[in-house]
Amino acid sequence: MSVILKEIWKHAQVSRVELVASTGLTSGTISNLTQELIQLKVIREYQSISGLVGRKRVMLGFDLRYYRIIGLDIGRSSFEIVLTDLAGNKLQATEGNVNGHTGPEGYWAVIGPYLEAIKNDVIAEGLKIVGLGVGVPGPMDHEKGILINPPNFKGWAGYPLKEVLERQYGLPAVIEDDARTSALAESRYGLGKSGADLVFVTMGIGIGSGVIFNGEIVRGTNSLYGQVGHMTIEPNGMRCECGNQGCWETVGSIIGILRRFDCGDMNAFMTAVREGDSDALRCMEETLRYLETALINICNMYDPEIIVLGGRLFPYISEYLPVIQERLRGRLFAFAKDRVLLQPATFGESQSAMGATATVLDALFSRPLEVLG
Amino acid sequence: MSVILKEIWKHAQVSRVELVASTGLTSGTISNLTQELIQLKVIREYQSISGLVGRKRVMLGFDLRYYRIIGLDIGRSSFEIVLTDLAGNKLQATEGNVNGHTGPEGYWAVIGPYLEAIKNDVIAEGLKIVGLGVGVPGPMDHEKGILINPPNFKGWAGYPLKEVLERQYGLPAVIEDDARTSALAESRYGLGKSGADLVFVTMGIGIGSGVIFNGEIVRGTNSLYGQVGHMTIEPNGMRCECGNQGCWETVGSIIGILRRFDCGDMNAFMTAVREGDSDALRCMEETLRYLETALINICNMYDPEIIVLGGRLFPYISEYLPVIQERLRGRLFAFAKDRVLLQPATFGESQSAMGATATVLDALFSRPLEVLG
Structure with a gap:
């Protein structure tokens, strides 16, 4: 059943x-x-007119009428919820910020x-939610669904x-590092759909990555595989919350930029850049240099087919993408x-939440009867 | 047959x-x-006395009497040849340096x-060589067995x-990046035999690594996976032959050390260190700092169970291993x-050549009838 679902997906x-023909199973x-x-109601028949x-x-294709998946991204200052069908079509999206709330209780209140x-809307329509996928800052114990001690994310250790989510909502929940959900969204629904090996680099308040090889998330021994934000990029740089020194995240993230150019927020920084403030321009140039060095290291260490850039910082630097590609x-x-x-x-902003729905789809494809209860 | 051979190996x-029981095949x-x-003559029966x-x-175990494997490591200034049986026991080893010869023709002369x-000895004993495994500086096209353009290795592009080897010696040849053969030796015969994910870092004239996940060498899209020697470790450092700037290899390899402390060779450098020469001590401390930073990046990007250090530089710095582990x-x-x-x-010095024999073993286990002709 799993093999059939994966073939239909492909x-x-x-x-x-x-x-x-493709599975080797008997007719x-x-x-x-x-x-x-x-x-x-997972798949249905479609009529197709073929040939001259x-x-x-x-x-046979997915039945898009009955099942729904919720994807939740829990960010360091914002959240996003999407609702999709079994083909990953986004039917609804809600985003917001957590308004200074910290820790799980504060977040749940919002x-x-x-x-x-x-959930109530879906039930009122007579439809069924397969599960709740969640992207959240790592590192974490993915199997157990327990956060470890994410840097810059107070109260969640x-x-x-x-x-908590399974008890609260009565739905199967899949918990995944938000950089990995972002990578999975790209692999299942986006640029990697044809099977390309890819690294998704997410730059926001922190910096992380999700690495997909052979269609699967790579996790490493301690679930730290892909912690590109914690590669040393400034050998004599400041101490990072992770324990290391001069991490890319300490200088190249939103926090890192606003530490180097003290101006309140990214919009103020961008205004200063556009007005030609020499300190702001220097800070932007440094930020791009850090990114360039990090990307070179990613290429020489992971050798992927595609590197995808995203996260809340990315829209501010996206105009420089051709320059960075050329320098690389x-x-x-x-x-x-x-x-x-x-x-x-x-x-865009739905990246991690979309990938969170893909974690549920992956679970459904691997263990359909178990996931559908 | 392949499944049986892998079980016996394990x-x-x-x-x-x-x-x-373990294969699910019928008796x-x-x-x-x-x-x-x-x-x-690949396996044979052994008598075993079991229990009280x-x-x-x-x-059933491997028949160690008939087949032999040759492992050759081609280094930037030296070579090593080992002969093993089907269990990876080293029966013979020859090492030497290439005495200033450059390029393939110069190397073959030596x-x-x-x-x-x-080869003639093995044949004279009535035994058979399964194949010739070769470790050589990368990057390369592993499938075709063609070198691409290895930095600091003139004449081999x-x-x-x-x-050339298959024609010359009439033996199946397997060509592999020397850092990957070194990693494979550790995975098949050494510290990773129980299946641990590992990164083998080889430090010599150049710096490279071989990464083993789930028992397999990881190669990446362009065969550049694991090029840790070409991560930028000095953001404003010198241009490297690879095209990048401030690569670890430019400062942390033997060439890098002798560029920073100009004294002819590593023995002269170590003498200066032992005599307390302050420039030499500073250069050694810098070298260890580079290593430390590179290892942190390796941990945060690959998250392996074991990092193994080797190569011709390693014996000179091995005494600092406990210090480095503590700093990490x-x-x-x-x-x-x-x-x-x-x-x-x-x-030790046989690392890559031993791994080269393991590439032939791997080929034998995957396609036994084809490899045995």
Whole structure:
């Protein structure tokens, strides 16, 4: 059943005959399993007119009518909730900031009512929510759904996020590092849909990355794989909350920029840049240099096909993307310099929340009967 | 057959009953395939006395008597050749330097006679060489066995190494980046034998790494995965041959050290360090700082279970390993700081050549009938 769902995902629509060919299962088995999936309302039949003779074929695709997935992104100062169908189409989105609230209780006071409202709406329509996917700053214990001790994120250390959400909303919850959900959104719905290995770099209050190889999130031994924000980029730089010194995050994140150019917020900084303030221009140039160095290190260490840039800082620097790509070309191994694709994130502020829905889809595809209860 | 060979490798010795249980194959299939492998002289039966009752059991293990593997490491100034059996036991080793020769022709003039002699010895004993594994500075096209344009390695750009060796010696050849062969030696025969994810950092004239996840070498899109020597470690540092600026290799390798403390060779440098020359001491301290920063980046980006250090520079700095491990602990994410194991390479100067034999073993295990001709 899992194999069939993954095939349908890959091709959007597929015939039973094609499923027999691609899975190696017998046509009897394909008939039985697809019938069961149709009864579960996970897939349905579509009529398709093929070829010149106009012969009708019956194709199988996801049934987009019954199941819904909620994706929640918990940021360091904001949140986003999306509702999707089984094809990852965004049906609804809600965003907001947490208005100075800190720690889980403060966040739930703001986010809780929205989650309740969305859940009740779906139920009122007679539809079913498959699960709740959550992107949140790492590091974390993904399996257990417990945050470890995310830097710059007070009050969340050791918080059993998965357990709390499952109890609160009665839905299966999948908890994932927000950089990894962002990468997954790009891999499942965006630039990596054809299977490219990619690194998603998210730059905001912190800096992190999600790395996808062979279609899967890479986590490492302690779930620290991809902590690019904590590579040393200023050898004699300041101490970081992670324990290291001169981390990219300490200088290249929103916090890092506003520490170097003390002006309140990013809009004030950008105004100073546009007005030609020499300190602001120098700070922007430094920020781009840090980014450039970090990207070179990412290329030489991960060697991905695509690097995607996103996060709340990114809109402020997106205009420099062609310049950065050009500078990278000048610093990469000559034979590979034209092969690294630097791209902006596909889903903007919904990136992590969209990826959070993809974590639930992945769970559904891997263990359909268990996830559908 | 491949599954059986991998099981035997994992357990060294295993009974047919255990093979049925672990592979899910029928006992008839196991009987036929093991019989074929015994006839091929790849495996043989061993008598084993098990348990208190002293019942004899027939176990299957590799037949160490007939097949031999040659491992060759081609370094930037030296070479090493080892001969092993199918269990990776080193039966013979030859090392030497290339005495100022450059480029393939110069190297073959030195190495060729040793390879001929070893091959002829094995044949004279009535034994058979499975293949020739080669470690050589990357980057390269591993599948085609062609070097690309290795920095600091004049005359080898574009050289079709695999094809030349196969024609010259009539043996299947496997060509691999020397940092990756070194990592593979550690994974198959050394510290990673139980399956640990590891990064092998080789420091010599250049600096590189081989990364093993889930028992497999990770290569990346352009075969550049693991080019840790080309991460920027000095943001305003000198231009590197790779195209980047301030690469770790430009300051932390043997060449980098001798560029910063101009004294001819590493022995002269170490003498100056031991005599307390203040410039030499400062250069050593800088070298350790670079290493420390690089290792932090490796931890935060690859998050491995084990980091293994080797290469021709390593013996000169091995005494500082406990200091470096301690400094790392102070800079890693607190929850993970006791989990990174920093270890010296197991096979010293034979590291890459041993790993080169493992590339042939891997090929044998994956495609036994093809490799044995």
